[in-house]
Amino acid sequence: MAGLRTPKQKLSALIITYNEIGYIEKCIDSVSFTDEIVVVDSYSTDGTYEYLLSHPKVRVIQNPFKNFTAQKSFALKQSSNDWVLFLDADEVVTKSLQTEIIETINKENADEAYWFYRQFMFQNERLNFSGWQTDKNYRLFRKSKAHFTDKKIVHETLVVDGTSGILQEKLIHYCYKDYQDYKGKMLKYGQLKAKEDFYREKHFNYLLMIIKPAWKFFNHYILRLGILDGKKGWTICYLNALGVLERFRELKRLEKKNQLAYYLVMP
Numbered sequence: 001m002a003g004l005r006t007p008k009q010k011l012s013a014l015i016i017t018y019n020e021i022g023y024i025e026k027c028i029d030s031v032s033f034t035d036e037i038v039v040v041d042s043y044s045t046d047g048t049y050e051y052l053l054s055h056p057k058v059r060v061i062q063n064p065f066k067n068f069t070a071q072k073s074f075a076l077k078q079s080s081n082d083w084v085l086f087l088d089a090d091e092v093v094t095k096s097l098q099t100e101i102i103e104t105i106n107k108e109n110a111d112e113a114y115w116f117y118r119q120f121m122f123q124n125e126r127l128n129f130s131g132w133q134t135d136k137n138y139r140l141f142r143k144s145k146a147h148f149t150d151k152k153i154v155h156e157t158l159v160v161d162g163t164s165g166i167l168q169e170k171l172i173h174y175c176y177k178d179y180q181d182y183k184g185k186m187l188k189y190g191q192l193k194a195k196e197d198f199y200r201e202k203h204f205n206y207l208l209m210i211i212k213p214a215w216k217f218f219n220h221y222i223l224r225l226g227i228l229d230g231k232k233g234w235t236i237c238y239l240n241a242l243g244v245l246e247r248f249r250e251l252k253r254l255e256k257k258n259q260l261a262y263y264l265v266m267p
Helices: 024-030 048-054 066-075 095-105 181-200 207-225 226-265
Strands: 013-018 036-043 058-062 083-088 115-122 125-126 136-144 146-148 158-160 164-165 169-178
Touching: 013 024, 013 066, 013 181, 024 036, 024 048, 036 048, 036 066, 036 164, 048 115, 066 083, 066 146, 095 136, 115 226, 136 146, 136 158, 169 181, 169 226, 181 226, 207 226
Parallel strands: 013 036, 013 083, 036 058, 115 164, 115 169
Antiparallel strands: 083 136, 115 125, 115 136, 146 158
16 A cells, blocks of 8 residues: 555664673663663672663663673563664764664665674774774674574674674774773683583693684784784783683683592592
8 A cells, every 4th residue: 555664663772781880871872772772780889780770761680690692692582672782881883873773674675683893992092903803793683583592601602593784884892991801801701711611521731721822812913913003902912812811721720620529529
């Protein structure tokens, strides 16, 4: 019939948080164009939860953090809409990206999921290289057509039932607040990756503990041009390599703990 139009697609913004004051405010402001903002908080202690609780556009739920995949899967279930925009608390949607998102989900031939390229920010300065110049992630997708696989617990992987596209506008990622903040993130990621390895029965290896971190630094700083990012490139590449080293240290600790438990229960 003439005059009939496709109903406007509704969109939910989903975010998981833990102690994100200083980041979350910009993130929330940038997704105010969505129909719903749902935040799952892992019992923050820095005022993040109180900020979210008082925000008129946010529905905040507290849930214990097990791992990133479990937390994001929990958050996905809280969405009231099929289309979801899943962000990290340190990511910001630009005005031009907002426009592209709205146009994309309302297309008749829209894909089931979309990759976003990201512009990394070192404090308030652009980080143009250091291994991240080709970084992209799923951020926009239909809840009914996607799920997070439980095979990975750190860099969670989205499984999509259908076609995927790539948006042109970049998502802004404020990856670096200060040295201690980023160092803490890298150590945490390393520890979670070690648990992932341990569950997959990968064994600690002294040689790999030397080679892998060194290769990470060389790859990102030299081959992927981190050197062109100056001092901030050195800092980021060093801390990324430190995260890899922590992965092996934690795997070694987990194996020792498991061996001790085995000997304690032996008759």
